[in-house]
Amino acid sequence: SQTIHQWPATLVQPVGSPLSLECTVEGTSNPNLYWYRQAAGRGLQLLFYSVGIGQISSEVPQNLSASRPQDRQFILSSKKLLLSDSGFYLCAWRAAGRMNTEAFFGQGTRLTVV
Amino acid sequence: DQQVKQNSPSLSVQEGRISILNCDYTNSMFDYFLWYKKYPAEGPTFLISISSIKDKNEDGRFTVFLNKSAKHLSLHIVPSQPGDSAVYFCAASTGSARQLTFGSGTQLTVLP
Numbered sequence: 110s111q112t113i114h115q116w117p118a119t120l121v122q123p124v125g126s127p128l129s130l131e132c133t134v135e136g137t138s139n140p141n142l143y144w145y146r147q148a149a150g151r152g153l154q155l156l157f158y159s160v161g162i163g164q165i166s167s168e169v170p171q172n173l174s175a176s177r178p179q180d181r182q183f184i185l186s187s188k189k190l191l192l193s194d195s196g197f198y199l200c201a202w203r204a205a206g207r208m209n210t211e212a213f214f215g216q217g218t219r220l221t222v223v
Numbered sequence: 224d225q226q227v228k229q230n231s232p233s234l235s236v237q238e239g240r241i242s243i244l245n246c247d248y249t250n251s252m253f254d255y256f257l258w259y260k261k262y263p264a265e266g267p268t269f270l271i272s273i274s275s276i277k278d279k280n281e282d283g284r285f286t287v288f289l290n291k292s293a294k295h296l297s298l299h300i301v302p303s304q305p306g307d308s309a310v311y312f313c314a315a316s317t318g319s320a321r322q323l324t325f326g327s328g329t330q331l332t333v334l335p
Binding site: 115141143145151152153154155158160168197199201203205208209211212213214215216217219 | 229254255257259264265266267268269272274312314316321322323324325326327328
């Protein structure tokens with residue numbers, strides 16, 4: 110069966126510090142991978158998605174970047190965090206090449222920038 | 224431009240009664256719709272979906288209804304249980320799109 114791992118679960122970082130959140134998927138090949146953010150009291154905002162190694166699409170221009178160095182690994186990064194980067198970050202995967210499929214989410218990372 | 228809207232941020236229902244969560248969309252190209260449930264500090268979990276070729280899909284206590292002419296879908300939970308208390312997100316996709324577009328969520332509280 111497929112599983113998705115996301116870490117760390119919580120993170121407190123000072124303004125101006127770098128960020129690296131990691132997500133890995135097991136049990137599937139060539140998945141579509143996604144990073145979402147849920148700000149306090151808000152819905153799920155798509156930040157980045159990837160359909161293959163090294164292929165990244167950005168949905169919202171901001172202080173963050175994403176990379177996919179391996180087929181089942183997706184990384185969210187920032188060189189210098191802002192207070193507005195605080196939120197709940199979610200990684201998700203979806204089967205590629207199939208229509209009408211659900212996305213599966215990791216447990217999320219609560220990021221607080223202080 | 225919000226393509227998927229959940230206009231009720233919260234809903235309270237008595238245990239045993241029906242919960243009805245609503246969702247509206249504006250993009251007529253959407254042809255696949257999903258509902259997710261989310262507890263605090265956890266990732267959303269998939270509940271139920273419906274293709275645009277159907278107008279109803281059932282799975283146990285959960286039923287999703289789709290009204291394409293009104294661009295509206297709803298999730299019915301019968302009977303509601305306290306463990307159903309969570310935030311519910313609707314999401315939509317087109318056949319060719321790689322991503323899901325989510326609504327802003329509705330907090331459901333089931334009162335014992």
